[in-house]
Amino acid sequence: MTAAAYRLCHVTLDGSFSSRNAHFARERPIAIYDLLEENTFIPVGHGGGPYRLRLALAEGRLALHIATEAGALVMSHYLSLAPFQRLLKDYILTYGSFYDAVAVASTARFEAIDMGRRAIHNEAAELLRQRLAAKVTVDSDTARWLFTLIHVLLMRRPAVAPSNNENQGAGRRHQLAPSRGLITREHSG
Numbered sequence: 252m253t254a255a256a257y258r259l260c261h262v263t264l265d266g267s268f269s270s271r272n273a274h275f276a277r278e279r280p281i282a283i284y285d286l287l288e289e290n291t292f293i294p295v296g297h298g299g300g301p302y303r304l305r306l307a308l309a310e311g312r313l314a315l316h317i318a319t320e321a322g323a324l325v326m327s328h329y330l331s332l333a334p335f336q337r338l339l340k341d342y343i344l345t346y347g348s349f350y351d352a353v354a355v356a357s358t359a360r361f362e363a364i365d366m367g368r369r370a371i372h373n374e375a376a377e378l379l380r381q382r383l384a385a386k387v388t389v390d391s392d393t394a395r396w397l398f399t400l401i402h403v404l405l406m407r408r409p410a411v412a413p414s415n416n417e418n419q420g421a422g423r424r425h426q427l428a429p430s431r432g433l434i435t436r437e438h439s440g
Contacts, residue, residue, distance in 0.1 A: 256299035259292045259393075260320050264404050265307030279403045286396035293388040294325050306397075306404055313401060315387070328386045335401075338375040342402060345371055372398060 262283050292302055294317055302325065305316040313332055317325040332339070345368040376394035379401075383389060389397065 256301060257291060257293040258301050259287060259290050259304050260301035261303040262286055262400070263303075263305045264400060265305055265314075278399060282396050282399040282403065286393065286400070290393040290396070291388070291390040292393060295386055295388065297325050306400055308404060313404075315383075317387070326386065328383075330382055332401075332405075334378060334382065335375060338371055338378065339402065339405065342368070342371045342375060343406070 264279065292300070292304070294300075294302065301320045303318045303320060303322065305314075305318075307314040307316065309329060311332060313330040315328045315330065317328070319325060345364060372395060373391075375398045376391060379398050380389055380391070380394045383394075
C-alpha cells in the first residue's frame with residue numbers, strides 16, 4: 252500500500268455542533284480541513300485505507316470510530332481522557348488568554364501567550380500519540396489536529412447542572428451557586 256492509503260479522508264465530530272463561542276465554531280472546520288490536507292493515520296494491523304474517522308464522547312472517554320472510505324468498520328477505540336485532564340485544563344486557560352490578548356495585548360505579551368499555548372498543544376499531541384500507539388499510528392501534525400478536535404468536542408458539550416439533591420449533598424466539592432449559575436466551592440468557617 253502507498254502512503255496515500257494510510258490517511259484520513261473524512262472526519263466528523265459526533266452530535267450536532269453549536270457553540271456560543273465564535274472561536275470554537277471556527278476551530279472545528281479549520282482543524283478538519285488542515286487534518287484532511289495532510290495526515291498520517293495507520294490503524295495497527297489493517298491493510299490500508301483511506302479512512303473515515305468519527306470522534307465522539309462516550310461515558311467520559313473519547314471514542315474513535317474508524318471505517319474504510321466505503322464505510323466498513325475497521326475498529327472502535329475508546330480512550331480515557333483522564334491522562335489529558337491537566338493538559339486540557341491548561342490549554343483551555345491559555346486558549347482563552349490567547350484570544351483575549353489578540354485585541355489588547357502588546358506583541359511581546361501575545362507572543363509569550365502563544366508560545367505557552369503551543370507548548371501545551373505539543374505536549375498534549377505527544378501524549379495522544381503515545382496513548383493511541385497500540386491501536387493507531389499518527390504523526391505529530393495529525394496528533395496536533397486531532398487534539399484540537401478533542402478540545403472542540405469537549406468545549407461544545409452542554410454543561411450539566413446537578414439536581415437539587417446532588418447539589419445539597421455536595422459537601423466540600425464544587426457546586427452550582429443557584430442564584431448566579433456559577434461553580435463555587437463551599438467554605439466552612
